[in-house]
Amino acid sequence: MDYSAKYRDAAAIKQVIHAIRSLSTRKWPIMEICGGQTHALLKYGIDELLADAVELIHGPGCPVCVTPLEMIDKAILIAAQPDVIFCSFGDMLRVPGSAQDLLAVKAAGQDIRIVYSPMDALNIAQKNPDKRVVFFAVGFETTVPAIAMTVYRAVRENIRNFSVLVSHVLVPPAMQALLSAPDCRIRGFLAAGHVCAVMGFHEYIPIAQKFNIPIVVTGFEPLDLVQGIYLCIKQLEEGRFGVENQYARSVTEQGNIPAQSLMSQLFAPVDRKWRGIGVIPASGLQLKPQYSSWDAEKLFTLENMQVNEPEICISGLVLQGLKKPPQCPAFAQQCTPEHPLGATMVSAEGACAAYYHYRTNQSVPLSDKAHV
Template structure:
């Protein structure tokens, strides 16, 4: 497929890897921010092709994974009401709340529907004026503009039976939170290309300068990621800490000005809790005063719902890059995609799901004469 196959060219990948191997003289730890990048890395085994000293730390860039448990419980409470049509993207239906998920609400008679756009939910509100239609708006800067635009359209058209349950988060404050953590080992970042497509790169130079950390904007195909790693390694070896755009075919420095204006109109920046991480100042959005009437949390009065995270699930440590998924004792046993303890095992972008799908098997290597049996990981 044109514009895709060329970013999976093994010969070009070898050249990039040769450059990385030739350049790296020290051990370096870098974090890929986005869960989509994590899945590409694990699926293609890119981390296993790097020099031994280059470690990829899997970051918190999975929107499903960082949606707080209490927001999931609020969604479940709203979706259970008989006058509600609750709309969501499909990846949220199996994310566990305290006691159940949206699939169980649906099986118990709740009107829970999978949609492919927030505008689908708005259309349902127009054609079902006797129902309250709620769209579950989660995600990073990538999905926020269409959700903002849908609320804008609802107000413009006077559709008052539509609301948005908001759980949007922002990447730059998360990078700051990671870098100020006493346990931080991150020395460079691979920034998410789709986020920068919307927001541009202006928020990253102050972070690179303050923490002396290279930030390279990358895409999601194998060559995109290897090029991002290559540039980060060069910066680290040179002692530089700059923002580089390795995804120029998509990302402009100014981002998408129209989308940014829509976000500034409909949303306002607030402190936001991240699942497994906690409160990060100025890291999220909520509806601004002009659109507050479309806030589902306010309309259905679920703001007082508070929950306790599981003590068994270690997804918070995974999201912060403190452990790899397989280092959790519940991984692949108590926690599987069929019976997930946390969102990192459910989401199509979750690190735990990536390890389970592509690198979960441990098989015994056959010993030779006089040799002891060893365990070899296969992806």
């Protein structure tokens, strides 16, 4: 795979890091939206290499982290039905609901399956006509088209024992909510490349204009990330506030039009609660009423369920970039990936899990450690 090697080339990355250091006159607070980007930044140690030039604030772009507690509880209630085969992407199984997680339900004997594509769940439904097969439709704009296509097929082929528990969320409303907060410190955004591959970046242009903030559509390889940071800081240093596209090899301004039209055919915007943040207007998607026969929340009559989150965890502040994970007194103490108190420790993509996995919580700074 020479393709990805090109974007991991150490000399090229070092060159951009050097350019960022030369360019930056202050430590700019920039938020990377996506959890995948957070992990790559910490995995490669880019945050520390650029510690003088940029403060990377880790955004709420991890769908596992922001899925509200009540949605996990709904998933657990559905999965516990004897005639249900519950299908999910793997990392949702470990997310604790208010009493247990889906892995515990699976261990208790329920039929819960990890699938790699929603289409796999539909195939399971076709093979098991006497079961009700429910797919946990979680994710940002990136995952919506595949789920839209699956529901579209279920409708077209009239597969009635298949439904989706929808908890989709959208990036632009969350960015606006973050920027509208009175204590917002964010001065620039790295927008999530994969979301933009589907949606394009035209939605971000009015946000950049309204809030005077540079937004750079950025990929996920280390060279992408440092280039995205460079472009963002260059705008800030020059006093420009526009949308730029670092990830042009995958992203166009208009995005994937057929995917978008399929999404809007099946889904409509809805106010959505984000774990740790609260309700953000029009920040989610739900199936349109004409598809309610495939909507698990309606089929299992779970629409009115409300669950409050525990007070103890500061993951909401972490998701908004107001606190760093190690600033939480529970971090790596009471709260670990084995016993997560909050959403950001649950997912492999969550900011707290990223710090836990890639940074020592002991007192020795990494930079003092010997190289091989």
